[in-house]
Amino acid sequence: MTSTSRIYTGEPRGLVAPWAELLRVRVAVMVFLTGALGGWLATRDPSLGNLARCAEAAFYILLVTGSASILNQVIERDLDGLMERTKNRPLVTGEVSVLAAVVVASVMGVLGTAGLALSFNLLSAVLILATLLVYVAIYTPLKRVSTLNTVIGAVPGAAPVLIGYAALAGEIGPLGWALFATIFAWQFPHFMAIAWMYRKDYALAGHKMVPTEPGSEGAAGRYALLYSLSIVPVTLMPALSGLAGPTYVIGALVLGIMYIIPSYQFSREENLPNAKRLLLVSIIYLPALMALLFIDPVLRGV
Ligand code: HEM
Numbered sequence: 636m637t638s639t640s641r642i643y644t645g646e647p648r649g650l651v652a653p654w655a656e657l658l659r660v661r662v663a664v665m666v667f668l669t670g671a672l673g674g675w676l677a678t679r680d681p682s683l684g685n686l687a688r689c690a691e692a693a694f695y696i697l698l699v700t701g702s703a704s705i706l707n708q709v710i711e712r713d714l715d716g717l718m719e720r721t722k723n724r725p726l727v728t729g730e731v732s733v734l735a736a737v738v739v740a741s742v743m744g745v746l747g748t749a750g751l752a753l754s755f756n757l758l759s760a761v762l763i764l765a766t767l768l769v770y771v772a773i774y775t776p777l778k779r780v781s782t783l784n785t786v787i788g789a790v791p792g793a794a795p796v797l798i799g800y801a802a803l804a805g806e807i808g809p810l811g812w813a814l815f816a817t818i819f820a821w822q823f824p825h826f827m828a829i830a831w832m833y834r835k836d837y838a839l840a841g842h843k844m845v846p847t848e849p850g851s852e853g854a855a856g857r858y859a860l861l862y863s864l865s866i867v868p869v870t871l872m873p874a875l876s877g878l879a880g881p882t883y884v885i886g887a888l889v890l891g892i893m894y895i896i897p898s899y900q901f902s903r904e905e906n907l908p909n910a911k912r913l914l915l916v917s918i919i920y921l922p923a924l925m926a927l928l929f930i931d932p933v934l935r936g937v
């Protein structure tokens with residue numbers, strides 16, 4: 636049976652719940668914040684007008700991210716049906732039709748890209764389109780082919796901060812790249828914990844993730860530890876180039892240690908409590924680091 640012919644027989648959930656699920660709201664909130672952060676660090680102008688511009692750019696980024704999330708679930712609806720974590724997604728159960736999903740994703744993608752092109756610049760519009768393409772056309776099919784998919788998927792994950800920066804600055808400066816590198820590195824412990832927790836699910840769907848490969852015991856933990864260690868020098872890059880001050884440096888170091896500890900524990904023993912702790916710390920780490928980056932220029936008065 637194809638997804639187009641699926642008839643939803645579950646409890647009616649209204650309009651909001653299925654679309655919130657399709658748009659992966661919690662991830663989207665984080666993407667909005669990283670996009671806004673990129674814009675803010677490119678300008679460091681605390682006027683309401685400028686903050687509204689940062690939020691506007693982040694909103695367009697959010698629209699295209701929503702489009703990417705929906706298209707990813709359209710493509711993977713049959714495989715999602717094989718996994719416990721995703722088997723109740725609206726496109727698997729038929730709660731939302733493929734046609735409705737494609738129409739909404741297209742509208743969101745066009746509006747977000749046009750918003751960046753018309754209200755900001757061509758650079759940010761081209762970058763968001765390239766990001767959408769990498770996520771939907773390269774990362775999504777690559778999940779079935781190679782464990783390298785995680786490296787490719789980390790590029791669109793880290794792109795929103797760079798795009799926010801490019802939208803407000805009209806170029807990508809060293810700080811933009813430092814922010815990109817930070818979120819790029821952050822994703823590996825985050826996802827190694829998830830990939831280990833759901834390794835049986837991923838194997839059922841034929842997704843090639845580090846912990847699903849034969850003889851991979853310990854590999855997810857080693858990657859998590861390696862990238863959590865790399866995040867310390869990476870997060871210090873803005874300070875080394877004079878773009879962040881002492882509050883940021885101390886905060887980034889404390890957060891780095893806070894991320895290394897559960898990564899180390901997970902590398903010592905891959906088990907559910909260690910994976911869950913690492914995932915939880917990853918979800919605390921990113922907004923905390925973003926808050927530091929937001930506050931630092933205010934504290935330094937720049
Ligand atoms: C290679 C990159 C990434 C992959 C493969 C990935 C995958 C996932 C998956 C599968 C989950 C669901 C875990 C669960 O259901 O228990 C998740 C949760 C989450 N991810 Fe990621 N992620 C990546 C990058 C990112 C990025 C870049 C962000 C934000 C900027 C992010 C934010 C979150 C948040 C906030 C959650 C928790 C959401 C919830 O509790 O539903 N992730 N991630």
Ligand SMILES: CC(C)=CCC/C(C)=C/CC/C(C)=C/COP(=O)(O)OP(=O)(O)O
Pocket residue numbers: 662666696699700703704707763766767770774788789791792794795
């Ligand atoms: C246009 C744009 C800015 C796109 C960015 C999209 C985004 C936030 C990506 C985060 C990184 C990522 C690979 C998530 C998991 O997707 P998955 O397919 O592995 O997740 P799933 O298994 O839950 O479907």
